[in-house]
Amino acid sequence: MRKLLVAAVLAAVVAGLATAAWGAAKAPKRVSSASNAGSALVKCGKTRLIGLMAPFTGPAASIGVNQVHWANFFKNRYNKTHKKKIKFVNEDTMLGAANGTAEAVKGAQALSSNRGVLGVVGPAGSNEVKATTGALKGAGLAWVSGSATNTTLTTDGTRRGFFFRTVPPDSSQSKTVSGYMVNTLKVKRVYIVDDQEAYSIGLADEVQAQLRAKGVSVSRDGVSQSQSDFSAIINKIPRNTQLVYLPWQLPPKGKAFGQQMKTLGRGGIKLMGSDGLFDPLFSSLGNNVYDSFFPVNPSDARVAAFKRSHGGNSELFGAPSYVAAQVVTAAIDRACKDGKATRAEVRGQIKRTSIGVKASLLGLPVKFDRGGDMVKRPFGIYHSVKGVFVRVA
Amino acid sequence: MRSFSPPVDWSLFFGELVSGLTLGSIYALIALGYTMVYGILKLLNFAHGDVYMVGAFVAFFVLQWLGGPLSPAVTGWLAIAIMFAVAMLACGALGVGIERFAYRPLRNAPRIAPLISALGVSIFLQNSALLLWGPQFRDYNTFDLIGVKSYNIGPNFFISNVQIFTIATSIALMIVLALLVARTRAGKAMRATSFDREAAEMMGISVDRVISFTFFVGSALAAAGGVMFGIVFGQIFSLMGFTAGLKGFTAAVVGGIGSIPGAMLGGFLIGLTEAFSTGYLPGGSTYANLYVFALLIGMFLIRPSGLLGSPVIKKV
Numbered sequence: 001m002r003k004l005l006v007a008a009v010l011a012a013v014v015a016g017l018a019t020a021a022w023g024a025a026k027a028p029k030r031v032s033s034a035s036n037a038g039s040a041l042v043k044c045g046k047t048r049l050i051g052l053m054a055p056f057t058g059p060a061a062s063i064g065v066n067q068v069h070w071a072n073f074f075k076n077r078y079n080k081t082h083k084k085k086i087k088f089v090n091e092d093t094m095l096g097a098a099n100g101t102a103e104a105v106k107g108a109q110a111l112s113s114n115r116g117v118l119g120v121v122g123p124a125g126s127n128e129v130k131a132t133t134g135a136l137k138g139a140g141l142a143w144v145s146g147s148a149t150n151t152t153l154t155t156d157g158t159r160r161g162f163f164f165r166t167v168p169p170d171s172s173q174s175k176t177v178s179g180y181m182v183n184t185l186k187v188k189r190v191y192i193v194d195d196q197e198a199y200s201i202g203l204a205d206e207v208q209a210q211l212r213a214k215g216v217s218v219s220r221d222g223v224s225q226s227q228s229d230f231s232a233i234i235n236k237i238p239r240n241t242q243l244v245y246l247p248w249q250l251p252p253k254g255k256a257f258g259q260q261m262k263t264l265g266r267g268g269i270k271l272m273g274s275d276g277l278f279d280p281l282f283s284s285l286g287n288n289v290y291d292s293f294f295p296v297n298p299s300d301a302r303v304a305a306f307k308r309s310h311g312g313n314s315e316l317f318g319a320p321s322y323v324a325a326q327v328v329t330a331a332i333d334r335a336c337k338d339g340k341a342t343r344a345e346v347r348g349q350i351k352r353t354s355i356g357v358k359a360s361l362l363g364l365p366v367k368f369d370r371g372g373d374m375v376k377r378p379f380g381i382y383h384s385v386k387g388v389f390v391r392v393a
Numbered sequence: 394m395r396s397f398s399p400p401v402d403w404s405l406f407f408g409e410l411v412s413g414l415t416l417g418s419i420y421a422l423i424a425l426g427y428t429m430v431y432g433i434l435k436l437l438n439f440a441h442g443d444v445y446m447v448g449a450f451v452a453f454f455v456l457q458w459l460g461g462p463l464s465p466a467v468t469g470w471l472a473i474a475i476m477f478a479v480a481m482l483a484c485g486a487l488g489v490g491i492e493r494f495a496y497r498p499l500r501n502a503p504r505i506a507p508l509i510s511a512l513g514v515s516i517f518l519q520n521s522a523l524l525l526w527g528p529q530f531r532d533y534n535t536f537d538l539i540g541v542k543s544y545n546i547g548p549n550f551f552i553s554n555v556q557i558f559t560i561a562t563s564i565a566l567m568i569v570l571a572l573l574v575a576r577t578r579a580g581k582a583m584r585a586t587s588f589d590r591e592a593a594e595m596m597g598i599s600v601d602r603v604i605s606f607t608f609f610v611g612s613a614l615a616a617a618g619g620v621m622f623g624i625v626f627g628q629i630f631s632l633m634g635f636t637a638g639l640k641g642f643t644a645a646v647v648g649g650i651g652s653i654p655g656a657m658l659g660g661f662l663i664g665l666t667e668a669f670s671t672g673y674l675p676g677g678s679t680y681a682n683l684y685v686f687a688l689l690i691g692m693f694l695i696r697p698s699g700l701l702g703s704p705v706i707k708k709v
Contacts, residue, residue: 059630061529097632196679222679226636228626229416232671233678235408239549252530256627259536264408265543265551 039140039344042115044336047085050328051111051141053104053122053132054321058094059225059250062279064124066318067146071121073306074325084336086329089114093123096225096250101131108132112139118335118346119143119328121321125249126150126199129163137162140343142350144328146321147294149173149275150202154371164350164368166323167294168377170199173274174206176379177245177292180393182214184381185270185290187242193233193257194222195248203247203274225250230260237261243270251279258285278317278382278389289384290392294320295377297363298391323361327353404549409672410665415556415625417664418563422618423641424648424656425570426488426611432587432651433607435504439511440491441615442638443518448484448616449629450522452476453531462534469539473624480620481613488612489605497601515638522631530630533623559621566617567657570610574653579606587651615641636682640667643689649702658700663688 052071055064071088079085091107104123111117112135120136120143123129129148136143137159144164151171153163181187190211194204204220211218219241221233234257237244244261248254254277261267272290273282283289296319297303307314331349335341355366367375381393423445430438455476460466467475495514499507535541535555543553574580585593586603594600622637623629640663648659663685670677670684677684692699 057527057529059530061527193678222676224679228622228628228633229412231412231415232409232668232681235405235412235668236672236678239404250530252532252628255532259541259627262536263541263543263553263555265545265549 039342040115041340041342042118044084044332044339044341046083047087048118048329048332048336049087049089049114049116050325050332051091051107051114051117051120051122051143052088052325053091053093053107053111053120053128053143054124055095056090056092058092058103059096059252060124060276062251062281063147063249063276063317064093064095066315067122067124067321068318069310069315070146070306070318070320070322071325073302073309074322074329077302078329084333086325086332088121089117091122093125093128095123095125095128101125101128104128105131105135108135112136112141117141118332118341118343119350121146121324121328124148125197126153126202127197129153129159130198133159133163140347142328142331142343142347144324144350146318146324147275148199150199151206152202154373160371161347161351162372164327164353164372166320166327166362166366166374167275168379169373170203170206172377173292173379174203174210176381176393177272177274178207178210178214180290180292180381181211181243181245181272182216184393185243187216187270189217189219189238189241190243190245191219191221191237191241192245192247194220195225195246195250195253196222197225197249199249199276200247200274204245207245207247225253228253228256230257231264234261234264234266237266237269239266241266241269243272245272246277247274249276251277251281254279254282255285258282258289275317275379280387283382283384283389284387285384287384287386291382291384291389293317293380293382293389293391295362295364295380296320297361300361300363302361319361323355323366326355326359326361327366330355405672407547407550409668411552411556411560413665413668414661415559415664416667417644417661418560419618419621419625419637419660420640420644420663421657421660422563422566422614422621423637424644424660425567425653426615427642427645428648428650428653428656429583429607429611431645432653433583433590433604434496434500434507436496436507437511437642438491438496438611439508439638439642440495440514440518441611442634442636442641443515443522444484444487444491444612444634445615445619445622445637445641446522446629446631446634447487447518447619448480448612449619449623449633450526450531450631451483451616452480452620452623453533453629455479456533456538462538465538472538473620477617477620480616484616484619485609485613488608488615491612492605492608497604515634519632519634526631530628531623532628535624535627555625559625562617563621566614570614571653573610579603583607640685643685647689647692647699649699652699652701652703655699655701662700 054067093104124147126148146166149170151169192204194200208218270288275293278291278293296316331346334349335345357365360366364376380391382389383392426441459472465472495510496507543551582598582603644659644663645656648655666688667681671681
């Protein structure tokens with residue numbers, strides 16, 4: 001009887017392995033190796049595949065969904081007016097989840113091995129961009145993020161020619177933020193709390209250096225992204241602090257921090273977030289909340305159309321992802337003129353992107369410099385008025 | 394000329410003390426479950442942290458069922474009482490179920506078997522929560538539910554109503570538990586089973602029933618801790634049980650595993666270590682866990698049986 005059981009289990013294992021091997025052999029459009037992936041010719045066909053990497057779920061889902069909505073908004077508009085269609089291959093990166101950037105890397109590997117994918121929109125986080133570089137670059141893919149702002153992503157040379165972004169870098173954000181704090185809010189004592197992620201530390205370092213150069217007294221601390229109890233660190237914030245700066249990525253955490261500040265008698269201190277906290281969760285904390293955010297032209301007709309089709313919400317955090325999808329799609333269109341394209345050709349076309357002010361949702365032309373940043377890249381400052389962010393600078 | 398060191402920042406000290414006691418209250422409630430189960434079965438129930446997470450979620454869904462924090466069908470504090478009651482009952486039942494199906498069949502197996510089973514249950518609960526409720530943060534919105542107020546009780550000494558509530562409730566629950574163990578028949582049966590299971594069985598005590606009861610009480614206390622976490626810190630998520638469970642376990646070991654007062658003491662000690670290391674030590678906010686687990690290692694080196702644990706006497 002036992003022998004029979006062992007034989008049955010063995011047979012099941014062998015059958016499983018055989019099925020898997022057969023499936024792998026049959027699986028279409030798998031690239032054979034990363035090295036030749038960039039130059040492999042792909043028939044463009046009627047439907048072009050673009051990878052869409054975003055936090056569909058996870059702690060940052062509230063901002064990830066904005067990006068997904070805007071990217072899909074572009075796709076639907078494009079597909080209505082073009083014979084050749086685009087289709088997104090979705091990969092959920094779960095930004096901020098307990099297993100770090102593992103999901104983003106898995107997603108990048110899946111896109112890399114899908115030969116039909118010619119370009120990628122996303123991922124959202126700077127850490128994710130760093131983590132996925134090996135997989136995406138190794139497969140010859142270009143990727144365009146609509147929210148990764150860490151300055152070094154485009155300056156360290158690692159991703160040159162492969163990575164582009166439709167948002168300004170933190171070097172631009174930090175100048176705007178520190179300038180607003182000093183010149184408009186007239187603060188002299190600032191407390192910065194980073195969240196130990198690449199994006200957060202980079203931005204915090206830059207703002208701290210610029211504030212100190214302007215004679216502001218700056219204290220610095222850090223929390224882990226998985227932390228929910230901020231009371232011990234809030235106790236350390238001196239009561240004469242005028243502003244607490246949170247360059248974070250997770251709006252629920254920003255909200256929790258603000259609420260705990262109120263609980264601990266520090267509700268009167270101004271709170272300023274970065275682009276990652278540009279969310280109703282954070283603005284709902286009250287009138288002493290500020291935030292910095294990407295350039296978006298709110299009077300653009302597409303913003304109004306988006307609002308109409310999304311229950312009156314403009315979800316502006318996702319707007320640069322619309323532009324990212326626009327950039328990738330236009331590049332694929334140009335590369336596919338002869339009916340075939342390689343990923344390298346798409347990369348080359350992205351470098352040559354030139355979207356005029358009228359066609360750009362950002363209210364400024366989109367052209368990339370050698371590093372992959374937009375040539376023009378200002379940041380805006382917003383103030384929470386009755387729980388809604390209003391642009392003030 | 395005599396130099397003076399700067400005066401002690403009592404505001405910071407008091408703030409960290411309150412934070413530490415609040416956090417410690419939650420750890421103590423988790424630690425009690427660990428220590429009770431260990432005391433009776435000599436089993437490290439690693440699924441206990443996840444029971445705490447389930448408790449937080451059950452209360453969250455009860456709150457939604459009651460109309461949500463913005464428009465609850467009952468007053469805010471009554472809503473919280475209902476959330477506590479339902480979460481504690483549900484997790485008590487969950488604990489009994491876990492014991493019945495994951496541990497009881499292995500009671501006479503080598504000790505490593507139920508330990509692995511406990512890890513399996515932990516992963517099962519975590520992933521079930523991820524599947525059912527997703528990885529998103531859920532917001533208790535305590536501000537809207539009960540209107541969080543903070544009281545100024547001295548020069549820059551602040552304490553909020555939720556902190557007072559958390560500390561007071563957990564102390565009350567610990568007193569109830571202490572009375573239950575010391576003064577009731579069920580408690581006497583628990584002590585007897587813990588002391589010598591076979592002898593207790595021979596004296597007519599239904600050991601299975603006592604063990605089930607222990608799991609019920611321990612899991613209900615963990616659920617109370619989960620609800621408190623949601624109320625104080627505002628947010629809950631599917632993987633919150635892992636770190637909290639680890640801290641609860643550390644608290645139980647530091648206090649002396651198997652000792653109920655030790656678990657309470659250990660919980661408060663861990664909470665205070667975390668808060669004061671954040672407040673006073675270099676890089677404390679980032680590396681608070683380093684200091685907490687250093688305490689655990691230090692305790693093992695100096696007093697392996699924990700603060701209030703009794704040393705194991707081996708027959709030679």
